[in-house]
Amino acid sequence: MLGERQGDSKETALPYHVQLLERDENYLATCSDIADARRDEIRARCEEGLANISDEARCDPIDRIAPNRFRYVYVFRGEDGVGRTLRFIVDESAMSYSVLRVLYVDVIEGKQIRRLDAPPSNTG
Amino acid sequence: MMTTAIPSLVLEMSRENTARLKDAVDRELPKDPNPESAAEVAYLIFRNFEDIAWSWNRIHEELGAGMPGPRVRQALSLILRRFGEWLQLAGSFKMEAASIQSLSDIPDKLRKELVAAVAKIEAAAEKISAAREDAKGIEKMMDVPMPDLEPARLAEVEELYKQGRFVDFKEANARRKAGRQ
Numbered sequence: 657m658l659g660e661r662q663g664d665s666k667e668t669a670l671p672y673h674v675q676l677l678e679r680d681e682n683y684l685a686t687c688s689d690i691a692d693a694r695r696d697e698i699r700a701r702c703e704e705g706l707a708n709i710s711d712e713a714r715c716d717p718i719d720r721i722a723p724n725r726f727r728y729v730y731v732f733r734g735e736d737g738v739g740r741t742l743r744f745i746v747d748e749s750a751m752s753y754s755v756l757r758v759l760y761v762d763v764i765e766g767k768q769i770r771r772l773d774a775p776p777s778n779t780g
Numbered sequence: 781m782m783t784t785a786i787p788s789l790v791l792e793m794s795r796e797n798t799a800r801l802k803d804a805v806d807r808e809l810p811k812d813p814n815p816e817s818a819a820e821v822a823y824l825i826f827r828n829f830e831d832i833a834w835s836w837n838r839i840h841e842e843l844g845a846g847m848p849g850p851r852v853r854q855a856l857s858l859i860l861r862r863f864g865e866w867l868q869l870a871g872s873f874k875m876e877a878a879s880i881q882s883l884s885d886i887p888d889k890l891r892k893e894l895v896a897a898v899a900k901i902e903a904a905a906e907k908i909s910a911a912r913e914d915a916k917g918i919e920k921m922m923d924v925p926m927p928d929l930e931p932a933r934l935a936e937v938e939e940l941y942k943q944g945r946f947v948d949f950k951e952a953n954a955r956r957k958a959g960r961q
Contacts, residue, residue, distance in 0.1 A: 674949040677940050681952045696957045697845045703949040705848030713850040727926050731918060732846030739843065741921045745929060758949070759937050764924055767917035770910065771840050772833040775903030 671707035672751070676758035689763040691735040702730045702742060706756060714748070724749050725759065731766075739766035818873075818880050819890075822897035825866075825873055829904045832862050836911050849922055856915050856922075863912040870905045874898055 676684075684690070690698055706728055713719070719727045730742040745760040839855050847855070877898050881891060929937075940946065 675946045676949050678945050681947050685956055699953045729849040730846050731852050733843040739921050741924050766921035769914050772836040772911040
């Protein structure tokens with residue numbers, strides 16, 4: 657279902673209710689790839705991003721995997737400096753009720769993400 | 781609330797500084813090949829490096845709590861463009877500096893300053909190249925293949941939803957947070 661979101665513009669559209677299976681919710685609450693210190697923040701921002709996803713992002717062909725499904729990725733840097741991707745597959749069949757349903761979620765490890773610091777002053 | 785500052789900030793900083801630098805490197809320097817103007821350009825390029833480093837470090841910091849895919853794409857697209865432009869400018873400067881250094885009539889002190897400026901910019905270029913690789917690494921992390929959900933798996937998920945074995949993500953987050961406090 658590729659319908660337009662009620663209210664249409666980003667400013668006035670109401671957030672979606674994002675539902676996920678108990679087992680997936682439990683996975684997000686316990687998986688060791690997410691540091692406990694950041695867990696609440698990452699989960700909250702992840703939910704917020706999904707709940708407020710724009711029609712443009714939801715319908716982006718790069719993220720569309722089936723007529724009623726899209727992928728949603730959330731990238732974060734772990735405490736060890738390694739980037740990780742939370743991948744979601746989301747069903748939008750109940751979108752007309754403002755509901756998005758997560759069908760799948762997991763975390764996969766990426767690469768190191770370093771800061772960019774100035775070179776030492778002895779180079780000039 | 782999620783901040784939207786990073787991409788617009790990167791873009792905003794990109795325009796003025798890069799335009800100024802392009803002007804200096806592409807037009808002023810070849811027309812007026814002297815150590816003083818080269819030193820001024822080197823200074824501007826290094827200031828631009830600091831701006832870019834600041835922008836990248838904001839993205840780096842933001843990634844500590846994570847960013848949704850569309851916002852990461854936007855931020856990466858802007859910062860990668862800036863990395864590319866900066867490296868191009870640094871390359872142009874290096875070439876100009878080499879031709880100035882080959883002039884026989886420049887004072888030794890200025891020649892040394894120019895050599896030091898080139899070394900500093902080369903070191904900064906290495907840093908930018910490394911950060912560009914990291915940014916490209918994040919781009920790859922965005923394009924991770926998704927698992928193929930088999931019909932049986934989809935049917936199982938559907939059944940669990942029918943059985944009411946699901947939660948509202950926002951409410952679950954609030955519960956977990958309250959439970960930890």
